[in-house]
Amino acid sequence: MLLNPLLWLHLRITGSARTNVLIVTAYAATIILFASISFYVAALNVPPRDRIAVFAQMNGIWLVIVTVAQGVFLLLLGPSAVRRAVQRDFDTGMLDSHRLSPMSNLKIVLGYLTGAPIQALLLYAVSLVFGTYFAASYAASPGLGGALGVRATLGGWFFAQGCMLVLAAMFAALILLTALATRGKANVVGILALIGVFGGWFAIVFVPGLALVLGVLSGGVLLGLLTSAKIGGDALTIVYAGALQFTLCLMFVTAACGKLRKPEHPLFSLPLGLTLLIVWGIALLAGMHAAPEYDWLFGEWREYRFAQLVASTIAFMLVALLPLAAAAINLFHRDRAASFGERPVARARLLLLAPLLAALTAMCLDLMLRAVGPEQLSRAAREALLHRSVWAGIAAALLLSFWTDFHCLYSLKALMRRPIIAFLIVLATLKGAPLALDGVIKFCVEEVAERNWTGEGYLTGLSPIGTLMLTPRAGTAVWVGLVVQLAVAIGATALARRVHRRLGKHRVTQDS
Secondary structure (H helix, E strand, O other): OOOHHHHHHHHHHHHHHHHHHHHHHHHHHHHHHHHHHHHHHHHHHOOOOHHHHHHHHHHHHHHHHHHHHHHHHHHHHHHHHHHHHHHHHHHHHHHHHHHHOOOOHHHHHHHHHHOOOOOHHHHHHHHHHHHHHHHHHHHOOOOOOOOOOHHHHHHHHHHHHHHHHHHHHHHHHHHHHHHHHHHOOOOHHHHHHHHHHHOOHHHHHHHHHHHOOHHHHHHHHHHHHHHOOOOOOOOHHHHHHHHHHHHHHHHHHHHHHHHHHOOOOOOOOHHHHHHHHHHHHHHHHHHHHHHHHHHHHHHHHHHHHHHHHHHHHHHHHHHHHHHHHHOOOOOOOHHHHHOOOOOOOOOOHHHHHHHHHHHHHHHHHHHOOOOOHHHOOOOHHHHEEEEEEEEHHHHHHHHHHHHHHHHHHHHHHHHHOOOOHEEEEHHHHHHHHHHHHHHHHHHHHHHHHHOOOOOOOOOOOOOHHHHOOOOOOOOOHHHHHHHHHHHHHHHHHHHHHHHHHHHHHHHHHOOO
């Protein structure tokens, strides 16, 4: 890694060695200064016999402060530096130079991941030194910190550092991949921060697999082990989370290597996208299996287990769009190449992806239902899921959803310069707009006009997500919605066929 020329290049761009030494020294001096002042003030207000306990509390407080600072360096400043480095190289044309260099894709990617956030990593290293000191001092003090002992406390501290580094590596690899896809213009760190501020906690609550991947569940378990608090869960949760984060990190790095010299290709290839989907399904399944054990996080939401099932299934469907987009874009490129005389491709094999994704989604839903246990659901949801007709409706909605999305992606790729933005608009219109409109109408009729609304569910059923939500009270609204979804799928297929015929007509023109 030290032989990577991009590591030293980014180190030189971010600042000279003198600048980095000054930053590190200033940060260390700030911690020493404020820690000394806080210990001095705390010692003034207590008698000498109580100072040991007060100093133990202060060591614990500063350990928390240093840990929070480490999270800021690794999860905010480091990934932001990676994005800015990619954006700078796009603007200056340096990335084109990297692409023409004899260096491998992996070496360039690792250069971004280690060189761009070098200042954040240096500050993290300083925080590690101070955190080790505060953890050892806290553990060595009698009373508060002496319960586990110095060795156990320091072992837990360093184990937590390993977990944080794995999570940071996954996050940085994701930021690098999105930066390569958007020329560094999409500030994913800022978007995720806004989502976290404005209701992002509900996403973690309703999608337990997301809480597992983001380290919320494993962090709670580790905190419980270190403090002997009754938080819940077991130590295997930390192992599951770390394994999933490391696997996702490898996939993001692999995708970034593929995107580096082939910017016209989708984020994930079809095989890598399907592998990512399977890993994400395992994370969702493990999260649903662990959810009943975490009363500190999910206790007040026990009556909403069905909502967690629906939300986790929606999360699976969103990730399933990655291999679907890869198949649709690849099909378009092959059809366009065939229009210039190359051999036509077998479309049937790629069209089978929609039924495959629908089957995988239904399987994931069934496994999550078995993991959480039917007894955790309401009586209406439990009885509805026992009927084959309900599962047939869910399977039909999933199939129509993926079939429509595939043909929409194919058509938009041919008709627009930025198909992803247009597809996101179409996706929100087809999947989310019916639910939102149904809720607005219900609010206006019942709350504003103070009348009974008897048409609730008919607009919701127009969306495949609405089909899942209406499962406990399946009825006419579901089947009416499926008919409309079928009509939308037929329209999307007709549009894709027209685009395909236009490419074929272009081929005839070229041949003539």
